[in-house]
Amino acid sequence: MQAINFSYLAHKSLRMFIPDLKGLEPEDYESEEIEAICTECGGNTHGGWKYKLQGDNEWREYDSSKDGLCLDCSSRKSFEEEMKQNKIRYRESFMNRYWFIPTDLENAGFKTYERRNNITTNAANTCIAYVKEFQKGKPEERHNLLLMGNPGTGKSHLSVAVARTLREVGFLVGFITTGKLLALIKDTYNRDSDRSENDILEDIKKFDLLVLDDLGAEQGNKDEFSWTRKTLFEIINSRLGKPTIYTTNFNDSNIAEAVGERIASRLYVKSKFIDLFTDDYRKKLRVI
Ligand SMILES: Nc1ncnc2c1ncn2[C@@H]1O[C@H](COP(=O)(O)OP(=O)(O)O)[C@@H](O)[C@H]1O
Ligand SMILES: [Mg+2]
Ligand SMILES: [Zn+2]
Incomplete structure (x- = not known):
């Protein structure tokens, strides 16, 4: 041969x-x-x-x-690259499950926020400082933000600006109203749901920053009153030690009534307070 x-x-x-x-x-x-x-x-x-x-x-x-x-090295490298891309895709789709930016706020940023008076100027400055601190400070030293004010004053607008800026630099960030989050939890009670209430609570623990928008507006009907309070408490508890931004139309004197004493007192722990009691921006947009 x-x-x-x-x-x-x-x-x-x-x-x-x-x-x-x-x-x-x-x-x-x-x-x-x-x-x-x-x-x-x-x-x-x-x-x-x-x-x-x-x-x-x-x-x-x-x-x-x-x-x-x-x-060998070349195939290992392309495998590693593929894993990295998968991880990025997984992260994005995870975040998008808890990313509900209202349509009128899709372009909300610090640049588009008008400083009409001292109150709005201070609010914007505190939010900008918050973003900076978030990026350079130690994770355990990060604060919560509590934005209180009447409707239409830009609480959600500024929270979107913070959330989007930090997401763009790579943090795991969620943005959701408390009402929507409660609805997601309620959905897990469906027989055909593949996720449990606990899965959702575990998910929201993972975010570097979570915006819980419009706290106090989630009140369902009377039958659900105690469930809503209990679940809201679990949500807020699950974020202990992790920075959270709360926005609400309630104020210091009526927030406890709106969400309950236990929840209200938690909101002030390690929180920076932003006062947005000023006139409704939308009124400015009226034709007459
Ligand atoms: N100071 C501001 N400059 C520019 N737009 C604003 C300002 N305040 C509120 N808006 C706009 O008004 C609307 C209502 O603001 P929003 O943030 O949703 O109010 P809320 O305080 O009720 O969360 C949004 O479209 C937002 O972009
Ligand atoms: Mg709002
Ligand atoms: Zn080699």
């Missing part, structure tokens, strides 16, 4: 893919494999081909500028 000469086979096959060698016979050129060192593991690897046409003095190179990785 005749041994197969692989290096001759390789030499011959170069005519198939090196344009200079197209149509030539194997005797018309010389060839050598270029050996390279894998830049990752230092092992020998294929570094392309060099060839010399009959009558030429110079060697030419083909495919010699590879990524410099051996097959």
Whole structure:
């Protein structure tokens, strides 16, 4: 049996893919494999081909500028890259499950927030400072924000601005009204739900920052009163030690009545307070 000469086979096959060698016979050129060192593991690897046409003095190179990785390292790297992309996709879809920006606030940012008076100016400045602190401070030193004020004064607007800015720099951020979050929990009671109430509570623990918008507006009907309070308490408890932004139309003197004493007192722990008791911005937009 005749041994197969692989290096001759390789030499011959170069005519198939090196344009200079197209149509030539194997005797018309010389060839050598270029050996390279894998830049990752230092092992020998294929570094392309060099060839010399009959009558030429110079060697030419083909495919010699590879990524410099051996097959093993190259496939490991692309696997790692794929895992990284999967992780990013998973993170995004996780966040989007708790990302409900109201349509009129889709473009809400610090730039679009008018500083109409001292109150709105202070509120915006406190939020901007909050974003800065969030990024440079230690995680355990981060605060909560409690935005209180009458409707239409920009509490949600400023919270969206904070949430979006921090999400864009890579933090895991959620934005949801307490009413919507309670509805998501209620959905898990459906027989065909594949998630449990506890799954949701575990999810919301994970966020670096969670905005709980419009606290106090979630009151369902009378039958649900105690369930709502109990569940709201569990939600707020699950965020203990993790920064949370609360917005509410209630104030210091009626918040306890709206959400219950236990919840109300939790809101002030480690919180920076933002007062937005000023006139409704939407009234400015009236035609007459
Ligand atoms: N100071 C402001 N500058 C610009 N737009 C504002 C300002 N305050 C409120 N708005 C706009 O008015 C509307 C109501 O504000 P919103 O933040 O939803 O009020 P709320 O305090 O009730 O959460 C939004 O469209 C918001 O963008
Ligand atoms: Mg609001
Ligand atoms: Zn290698």
